[in-house]
Amino acid sequence: MNNKPSWGAARRESRGDSYDNIEPLFVELAALAQDDPRREALRTELIDRCLPLAEHIARKFSGRGESFEDLLQIARVGLLAAVDRFDPTRGATFLSFAVPTIMGEVRRHFRDYAWSVRVPRRLKEIQSTIGPAVETLSQRLGRVPRAREVAEELGVDLAEVTQALIARNAYKTSSIDAASDTDEAESGGPSLLDSLGTEDPDFGIVDNYLAVKPLLAALPDREKQVLAMRFFDSMSQEQIARQIGCSQMQVSRILAKTLKSLREQALRD
Structure with a gap:
């Protein structure tokens, strides 16, 4: 007797406020033929459920010189890539794969369009390969990889990976007169200048x-x-x-x- 739950049951079980049990929908999607009319509807359902994740990641990158609306669109592009490339047979959760995929898309935008401080070409090249390597390792390991694991995957020195990660902060400079918190920008919150000279807790x-x-x-x-x-x-x-x-x-x-x-x-x- 086949005790495997039906696709409909898997979909009902996967609904909820989190992404904890969304993988059955991807199993269902993978089982559908490319020309099956149900495929596009299921893909759309998956994307709609995960849109809050793209918004959350876009907000993490706000305040770096790019508008939130632009970052949100870029994060959604990363979400589409994550939905289309996720392989449920590898055993990893969708969330562990989607987060680095979306963040990688946003970081590529900053890398390609927002460098404001001179960064050595070698670090730029390594930085451009970190995102794909993180996506691959996240799928393989089922978690976000450590810097040492990324270095081994790329075949480069750990120090170079670390420097490349630090170099991401050179994407775009910000005015010290601008509000330090984007949520307070319109309400006239404190600027970076206001905090200069104060004691650093670190x-x-x-x-x-x-x-x-x-x-x-x-x-x-x-x-x-x-x-x-x-x-x-x-x-x-x-x-x-x-x-x-x-x-x-x-x-x-x-x-x-x-x-x-x-x-x-x-x-x-």
Whole structure:
């Protein structure tokens, strides 16, 4: 007996306020022939459901010298590409594929039309390949990839990928007299100039780093290795335990003891 839900049932189950269960609609879409009259109607339904996602991403990029209306149209183009290119058989969620695809489309617009500060050609070339690489890796991994994974996918140095990502901020300059928040632009909100000279809250992070740096250097090799794997490589305690040949409980004790010692020394100094 075939217990596979019908297309109609899949569509009913996939309706809702989120994108959590939208993949059954893509399975249904892929099963339809190209000339099936139901195909265009289903594609339109998918696009309509995901339009709020394009709007949300467009707002994230507003305030960089481009009008929100233009960004919204570009984000919608990215959404169309995501709907047409998503492969539900790969196991990834649509959201994990659509977000980097749409963001990549918006970033390509800034790359092609809004460079205002001179950026080396090499970084521009790498930056132009990051978007497609992120889309491919997101589909493969089921999540947004890390910079190191993008570098490996492109076959370039991690430092170059990092510099290319930073270079995206050189798309377009903004007046320091303009409102710093686009939502406050019409209401005469504070400008960037108003915030110049104020204390940067990130200075505290720098102070903390300078205080802890010599303490980290003085740690035994094993403690330094465990900290690096946990907080720089984002490894779980189980993964660390397998790597250094001990139990997960021992890793937990090493972390707790080392962090407590660092905290006490930093506060005392």
